Amino acid sequence: MASTTSLSARGRHYGTVLIDMATHRPLHLYDGREGEDLAAWLRTHPEVKVICRDRSSGYSEGARVGAPQAQQVADRYHLWANLGQAVEKTVNGYRSRLAEPPADPANAPDEPQVVQPLAELKIVTRLREQHAAAHELWQQGMSKAAIGRKLGLHQATVRKLVNARSADDVVAKNLQRAHVVDPYVGYLHRRWNEGVRNAAQLCREIQEQGYPGSELAVQRHLRRYRSGRGHAPDPGPKPPSVREVTSWIMTHPEHLRDENTEKLHRLRERHPDLDRLTGHVRRFAVMMTARQGDRIEDWITRAEQDSLVPLASFAHNLRRDFDAVRNGLSLPHSSGAVEGNINRLKMLKRQMFGRAGLDLLRKRVLLAR
Known part of the structure; x- marks a missing residue:
């Protein structure tokens, strides 16, 4: 009985070793893993009756052509x-x-987020208060710079507040920016903690839940986590x-x-x-x-x-x-003894520092006692 297996060196250069499974000793070592080389060797050894091999198609064809009398057995290790x-x-x-679903049913992965009504958002309340305060000070004759200093707002923000005819105009414009993401922050945090970092994908997911904004707003929200300026909530156990x-x-x-x-x-x-x-x-x-x-x-x-x-x-x-697989799952034969020979062969290669050719390696493998 013989066993064939391929072995690779650095750079994906393959070789083949044939083992006598009765004695566990190497029979032949050749460069490559082509079926023709295996068939040529088998033709000179008609006594081979069983061939254990890995699932390489080259070995399958080489065994079929070179030893039609032999029974092919697919190795169980390779099947597994x-x-x-x-x-x-x-x-x-x-x-x-793969992560465990949240304990709170409201945050379960398959449940859509409950979108908070527009009037209940904190940003809406804050914008309305800022708009009212800015207009009151503007009517008192204060400059935009003075209003900004008094309210602690940037001058550009004051300009937008003063120029807006109503608070609703300010709210509508701002909700097209990052704050429109607020109702979906819990979902985004969970997906971030699960390892999803693609803003386009996350945007599509919350759009299915009713998100009306753009991908840019999602990118702005996630930017704080990418830059380390903010952290998503504790994700709990690692998935x-x-x-x-x-x-x-x-x-x-x-x-x-x-x-x-x-x-x-x-x-x-x-x-x-x-x-x-x-x-x-x-x-x-x-x-x-x-x-x-x-x-x-x-x-x-x-x-x-x-x-x-x-x-x-x-x-x-x-x-x-099919036939080799069925034999591998039925018969006691396997290529288990091959692994020890492969480890020994690799040790010999290391001893030669990779400088010796295949001929010397073959002699050291086949003639060693």
Whole structure:
């Protein structure tokens, strides 16, 4: 039995090592990972009956052409690693929704913010008071500069107040600026604390809740947080990262800490897609550990029919390598012993400081005892 795997050096230069799985000793080492090279070696070794390999299409074709008599076995480690990549891509689509919902129902993520009536806004009351005071002093004959000093206002602000025919004109103009964001500050704070920093995206979200202003006003409100002149309210517990959630889903339930089990349970309750994703992963894990390769067809069909695109793509790729995958989930063979040889090979490369060519490396690998 032989096992093939690719190994990479700095700069993504690949090589291939073949291991005798009966003795765990290297059989061959060659540059690249092309199927033709593997096929050429296998033709000279017709005694090979089982080939454990990673999921490279080149190795699949090389094994088929060079050793049609051999049984190909997809390594379980690589199958599990590929599934983990699909899970991480799926969870990444929920990155902004991994945080726990606020305790106050009024601030729940899916609930629209209750917009405060215009007359109740503090800025409206303040503008009306300033307009009345400025006009009263103006009628008393005070200059705009004197009015500004008395009221503690900038001269430009006094000019706008005095030139406005009514307080409503001042209110209407100012509400087209940053203050129109005030009713949505709580929502913006929460989304900021969840890691959303794009003003255009946040503007679209609050516009769906009735926000009448422009994106510029949202940018002005967020500027204080970007520059460090202000801070959003305490966000509470930090939301889990994509990798943390992926780890929870990929870990055996009995090996999860109680707190992580509870967090995953709440995530599954909030997001049906993540609930289904976890179910798919756990069924695959049972199938893999119990060597129930005869169930892979049903698992692939269910995954392909689900709306989880990364998982469906993973399942579709399994179908392309169906026989080897089924063998990998049914037979006891694996490429586990290869990893030790790869680590040893990398150690030899470091000892040679990267200056020796492949020929010397091959000799040190194949002739060492």
